[in-house]
Amino acid sequence: EFQGIKKFIAEDPTLKVKQDEDTGQTILSGMGELHLEVIVSRMQREFGMSVNVGKPQVVYRESIENEVEALGLFDNEVAGQHHYGEVRLRLKPLPRGTENRFVSELTDESIPEIYIPVIEKGVMESLESGALMNYPVVDVEAALTGGSFKESQGSELAYTVSASLACKEALKKGSPYLLDPLMKVEVFVPESFVGDVIGDLSARSGKIEAIKHKTAGLQAITAVLPLAQMFGYSTSLRSATQGRGVFTMKFSHFDRC
Structure with missing residues (x-):
């Protein structure tokens, strides 16, 4: 299969x-x-597969509201060897669509430079799962602002884990929220059904962007809607237009709803 x-x-x-x-x-x-x-x-x-299909689920994104700082410490013995790493991070929200980025603001040698890449790796992996519902986190800057190092105890393991702990803590403190996937929808219907279709789109939290006249008495309605509101829309449109309406849909962007 x-x-x-x-x-x-x-x-x-x-x-x-x-x-x-x-x-x-x-x-x-x-x-x-x-x-x-x-x-x-x-x-x-x-x-010839026998497929039992459940209800579709929307894949959201997460981001944070506030700029926050957090500390991550890994100070443990693993396989007979002591590992130590301490990382201080500052997370702040970025403009929508910026994606994530990592920067080091260290001005001293509190953490050897060799460990900066593994700290970045720990942070970026942590951003793949947010604090609210484990969806990927977007549009966040993570800045390495401090930390500490112990000779002979520093390791990639310690700094990867401490970076992850600091990032997870900051995500919890940063007032996390969900971002909906928004879809650009274009609906083609005879003019007599425009009112009903617009009413249905509005009831689905749609924002009407344009209504344009097409050939043969057709109107094209362009709107942006949350994907979660589009489940079952094919059936609804057929019912509202006596089977004479069609639509196209494509991903637009993620945003707060």
């Missing part, structure tokens, strides 16, 4: 798959509800 999934992944780089070790479920991630429906249909048709 997994050979079939691997075939689809090879054909479509936007399709992702992972195994949930706790539940044994195979989780497919794609560009939207219709995308996943097509993949499931192909799995059943081309490979």
Whole structure:
């Protein structure tokens, strides 16, 4: 069965798959509800798979509201050897869409330069799982502001772990919040259905950006909506337009809703 999934992944780089070790479920991630429906249909048709499909889930992002500092300390014995590392970080929010970045602001030799890359690695890996719901963290700057080192006890392990601990603590203190994936939706409908369609989009927290006249009496409505509000939209649109409406949808950006 997994050979079939691997075939689809090879054909479509936007399709992702992972195994949930706790539940044994195979989780497919794609560009939207219709995308996943097509993949499931192909799995059943081309490979004869018996597929039990759960309700789609939205993959959010996380960020932080406030600038915060935190300290991470690893001071333990591992495999008969003592490891020590202390890291102080400052996390601050960046403008939306900036992505994450790491900077070192050390002005002394409190931590040997050789450990800076492993501290960055520990921070960046920690940002892959936020403090709220374990979604990836975006648009955050992590600055290394201080720390300490003990001769013969410093190690890559100690500084990777202490950086991760400092980052996790800062994420908790920074007033974390969720970012919704927002989709740009274009709906094509006969003019007589425009009012009903706009009403439905607005009820789904949609922001109408434009309404344009197309050929043959069609109107094109452009809106931006949270992906979570788009589940089941195909059925809703068919019902509202007597089967005469169609729509396209693509990812726009992440933002707070």
